[in-house]
Amino acid sequence: MGDAPGQDARGVALYQPADSIGSEPEVSDGRPAELGPARRRRLGAMLPGRVRASGAAVRHLTVLACCLAAGVAVTWPRAAYLTEGKLPATRDGGSYVWGFWWMAHQVEHLGNPWFTRSIAAPVGAQLGYHALMPLEGVLMIPVTLAFGPSASYNLLSALMPGLLCYAMYRVARLWLRSQVGAIAAGGFFGLSSELTWHAWYQLNLAVGVLFLPLALEAAVRLRRRPGWWQAVILGAILGASLLTDQESAIMVAILVLVVLLPWLARRPTPGGAAGAAGIPGTPGTPGWARRLAVTAVTVAVALAVASPQIAAMVAQTRSGGASVPAGAVDVDYVHSGTSLPALFAASPQVISHGLTALNAVSFHGPTLDGVATFGLVLTALAVAGLAVSWRRRSARQLGLLWLGVAALSLGSTLKIGHHVYVPAAEVWHGVRLSAVMPFTWFVQVPGMAGFREAARLTMLAFVPAALLAGAAVEWLRYHAAALVIPVLVLAALEVGWAGDPAVGTMPTALPALDRPIAADHSQSLVVDVPFGVRGGVPLRGEGAGFNPEVQVLATADGHPRAVGFVSRLPASTLAGIRRHAFYNGLLTVQDQPATVAESLTGTGTYQALLAAARLDARRLDVGWVLVWPCTDRPDIIRYLQKTGFRLDYKADGVLVYRPG
Numbered sequence: 001m002g003d004a005p006g007q008d009a010r011g012v013a014l015y016q017p018a019d020s021i022g023s024e025p026e027v028s029d030g031r032p033a034e035l036g037p038a039r040r041r042r043l044g045a046m047l048p049g050r051v052r053a054s055g056a057a058v059r060h061l062t063v064l065a066c067c068l069a070a071g072v073a074v075t076w077p078r079a080a081y082l083t084e085g086k087l088p089a090t091r092d093g094g095s096y097v098w099g100f101w102w103m104a105h106q107v108e109h110l111g112n113p114w115f116t117r118s119i120a121a122p123v124g125a126q127l128g129y130h131a132l133m134p135l136e137g138v139l140m141i142p143v144t145l146a147f148g149p150s151a152s153y154n155l156l157s158a159l160m161p162g163l164l165c166y167a168m169y170r171v172a173r174l175w176l177r178s179q180v181g182a183i184a185a186g187g188f189f190g191l192s193s194e195l196t197w198h199a200w201y202q203l204n205l206a207v208g209v210l211f212l213p214l215a216l217e218a219a220v221r222l223r224r225r226p227g228w229w230q231a232v233i234l235g236a237i238l239g240a241s242l243l244t245d246q247e248s249a250i251m252v253a254i255l256v257l258v259v260l261l262p263w264l265a266r267r268p269t270p271g272g273a274a275g276a277a278g279i280p281g282t283p284g285t286p287g288w289a290r291r292l293a294v295t296a297v298t299v300a301v302a303l304a305v306a307s308p309q310i311a312a313m314v315a316q317t318r319s320g321g322a323s324v325p326a327g328a329v330d331v332d333y334v335h336s337g338t339s340l341p342a343l344f345a346a347s348p349q350v351i352s353h354g355l356t357a358l359n360a361v362s363f364h365g366p367t368l369d370g371v372a373t374f375g376l377v378l379t380a381l382a383v384a385g386l387a388v389s390w391r392r393r394s395a396r397q398l399g400l401l402w403l404g405v406a407a408l409s410l411g412s413t414l415k416i417g418h419h420v421y422v423p424a425a426e427v428w429h430g431v432r433l434s435a436v437m438p439f440t441w442f443v444q445v446p447g448m449a450g451f452r453e454a455a456r457l458t459m460l461a462f463v464p465a466a467l468l469a470g471a472a473v474e475w476l477r478y479h480a481a482a483l484v485i486p487v488l489v490l491a492a493l494e495v496g497w498a499g500d501p502a503v504g505t506m507p508t509a510l511p512a513l514d515r516p517i518a519a520d521h522s523q524s525l526v527v528d529v530p531f532g533v534r535g536g537v538p539l540r541g542e543g544a545g546f547n548p549e550v551q552v553l554a555t556a557d558g559h560p561r562a563v564g565f566v567s568r569l570p571a572s573t574l575a576g577i578r579r580h581a582f583y584n585g586l587l588t589v590q591d592q593p594a595t596v597a598e599s600l601t602g603t604g605t606y607q608a609l610l611a612a613a614r615l616d617a618r619r620l621d622v623g624w625v626l627v628w629p630c631t632d633r634p635d636i637i638r639y640l641q642k643t644g645f646r647l648d649y650k651a652d653g654v655l656v657y658r659p660g
Contacts, residue, residue, distance in 0.1 A: 064166045067186060071162030074496025075196050079158035081505070087150060087552065088201055088499070089506040091534070091565045094551035095131065096203050097508075100149035101555035103137025113137070114312035118554065119564030120533045121525050122620060123576035126321045128312035129450075129568035131204040135243035149555050150508040153203065160199040160206045161496075165190030167213035168463070172470050174220050175394065180477045184488065185470025188378050189213070189462050191495040193347040193371040198459070200497055202370070208248020209459045211241035215252045216463065219259040222294060226286055231297035238298070239305025246313075247451055251460040258401060264291055321570030324450070324537040330431035332452035332537075333443060337411015338372040343458070346376040347494035355493065367500065372409065372455040374462070375494040378469050381487070385468035388475040395471065398464035404438075405461035411454035412440045450568075452537070506549050509556060512651040517624055518557035524623025526554070527562040530631045531586050533577050535569025542574055543587050547628045559624070581616040582643060585609060589639045590631070614643045618659070625657040 072079045080086075087093045098119070106113040113134055117124035137144075140152040169186030176182050189195070198206040218234035238256065242249040269285045285291075303310070316322050346362040348371065363373040374382070382402065389395035412433035414421040424435040433440055439454045476484050517526065528550045532543025546563045554561045562583065566573070578584050625645055627636065637655075645657040 060170075063169055063183065063186075064162070067165035067169065067190065068159060068162030070187065070191060071160070071165060071196075071199075072158055074191050075158065075161055075199060076498065078154070078200060078499065081154045082151060082158065085150075085508045086505040087153065087508055087548075089504040089548050090201060091545065091548045091551075092131075092201060092203075093153070093506075094548040095565045096133075096153045097149045098551040098555055099130075099132050100137050100140055100144050100152040103132070103134060104141045104144040104149070107138060107141060114308075114315075118560050119551065120566070120573050120577060121560035121562055121564075123573055125533075125564060125566050125573045126312070126316040126319065126570055127566065128309070128314075128316035129246060129322055131245065131567045133204050133207060133244055134309065135240055136207055148508070150552065156207065157199050157203055160203070160210070161190050161196050163190070164195055164199075164206070164210055164213070167210055167217075168466055171213045171217045171220070171463075172467055174217060175467060176470055176474050178474045178477050180484065181470040181474025184473040184491075185466045187488075187495065188381075188469045188491065189466035192375065192378070192462060192466075193349055193495060193497050194373065194458060194462065196495070196497040197367065197371045200499060201503070204245045205248060205456065205459070208241060208245030209251070211237055211244065211248065211252045212255055212460065212463050215241065215256050216259065219256050222298070223259065223263050226290055226294045228294065228297060231294040232301050235298040235301025236305050238302035239307075242302075242306040243309050247453070247456060248459075250448070250451060251457065255460065255463065258397075260295065264295065316568075316570065319570070319572065321572060322450070322568060323571070324568070325539070327429040327431065328537050329449065329452055330428045330433065333412040333428075333439065333454065334431055334433050335411075336369065336452060336456075337413060337415060337439065337454040338409045338458060339415035339417070340410070341416075343373055343406060343409070344376070344379045345373050347371065347373060349496060350493050352498070353493050369453055369455055370458070371497065372458050374458070374465055375491075377487070377491040377494055378465055381469035381472040381491070382465040383468075385471035385473075385475070389468070389471045395468065398468055402461050402464040402468065405457050405464075408438045408442055409454050409457040409461065410437060410439065412437050412443075506552070508552060510549065510553060510652045510654075513626075513654050513656070514553050514557050516649070516656075517553075517559060520557075520559070520623065522621075522623065523560060524621045525562055526557070526559045526624045526626065527583075527586070527622055529586070529590065529625065529627045529636060531583070531590060532563060533569065533574055534563075534565045536567045537569070539569060539571060539574055541578060541587065542569065544590055544631075547630075550626075562622075580620065581609070581612040582614075582620060582622065583616075585613040585639065585643070586636075589635055610642050617643050617645075623658065627655040627657065629653040 077084075087097065102116060102118065103113050105111070113132065114127045115124060116127060119125060136156060137152075140156065143152045143155060165186040167186075168189035169182050172182035172185035173179075176185065195206060195209060198209070215234065215237045218230065218237050222230040222234050234256070238249075238252060241252040263285070266285050268287045313322070342363050346358050348363050348365070348367075350358045351362055358376075361376065363371060365371075382399075386395055386399040414423065414434065414437065422432050422434045423437075425432050426435045426440075439457075443449050443451060473484060473487065476487060528546050530544035530546045532546050534542050534545060543563075546565075550561060550563055551565065562577075564573075578587065622645075625640055627640075640657050644660050646660040648656050648658040650656065
């Protein structure tokens, strides 16, 4: 791959330096001159269309293959889980596996995937705000049916960093003139520790972030050639982002608005009509009617594509299933923000490479919701890229977007090192937060209150940072070529994520434990202990954190599970669970054993409660109770015995009880 500007399949030059994001060409900023657009068109016209198209296809396939290989390398051994039968040992991981299975099951049976009774059974749960990834679940159905839902989860996780890298490369080719700069921008984005961590542990967010560069490319192309087809493409991308992840869709919408709003507000200029008609070399802004029309088409297509997800979200909202305790959300506003200077610190990957001298300037976590840092090299290159491209208005806009989103990611308090500052403090639902922090105002925008994790906005900030860093590498390519390789080697020390040893792994199957359950073709319920129906926002009385293997096993044996993990747990679901005497008694014994010791004697008032729990277990058709090793407690065992269950067998350290 050379450094000459690329062309699309029609032979149209990809590189167009812009005076604003997505606008028409401007005067060069002093870099060595390359072939101008007219010269490129004349040379391209000498070649047959099929030759031009095949050359572009080969180039893109080569870059894509290299990106995928790099993504697998920097996240190793994640790809090895495909053949080793492993999964990350998290409830999120179990939920993703269950989600792929559920989507395939519902498509196969023509059912509604946004409501289920297969978890939190028999009450069920609405999934309008759950990390279900319905679009990806449908796309992965062939893999799910052929190799199982765990394979779909592992495969998509392993491929995602490379896909992110390639998508950003495509955007960078619209702004940078060299392959080297564009490839570097793609690597800084898709291979970053922040996004590879999410590919490991929060797949819905990683897949959702893929739509950031896709939407940016489509929005830029719409501005340059405001035609109906480009409007349809952008609308489809916007709708698809909502069918993947709601928080990521918010970031995609923010990015598209940043690109399109200045264009919509600009006065029409000469050449706009010709440019809108597809005539090359005719810069200008089309008339108001044209711009409003293509924008309306974009919005209409987006709503049409996302309409199933929107309908599910509206239904859950109307039923009260979207509401969360205000105090709990306000706590997230405060604690989910990033800190300074950790936001610009070195990736913890440098320590894993033995560079302990950088320990003082590296990111030390926590990594509960990502590796929220840009890294030292990316930060330095982004600043350098802004400096060398300062004369381009688009570079200044990218710098402003980067710093603005970074400020949002700080959350509702200012964290500097180990100190927390709350300037202009206010108290919301008993939580102190700052009235001057941008995120405090961001969550007051209608519809944004549910965006609880401020640090996740760093993923949006990676878009302008990666493009600016690519501009710096491109400048080095033309002015100090000998420094390109050393700089990229330093950058490579900060990319990727190899998994967290503290998280560990779990098997994709436990045949000794699950074989008898799978052999029972009834729809009897399976109750797992620890028992709980959990959500992303904690609710009072939701029970214990159950073992992550539970929802993976549910995809193999097909039995409804009493436990469940839902991103936005409806309060009505938890209330319905607690109305069942058997579940309520189990939660009471499990969570407060000291206060219910008397209940296990079967005397007095508690005798009636145990009798009600025993009768309720029969009505629920509880066929199996799995007591996992961490909860092998005498009081729970006695409760199961007094409600009519006996030990049937033990496998993989799990005690399996059946009705007596």
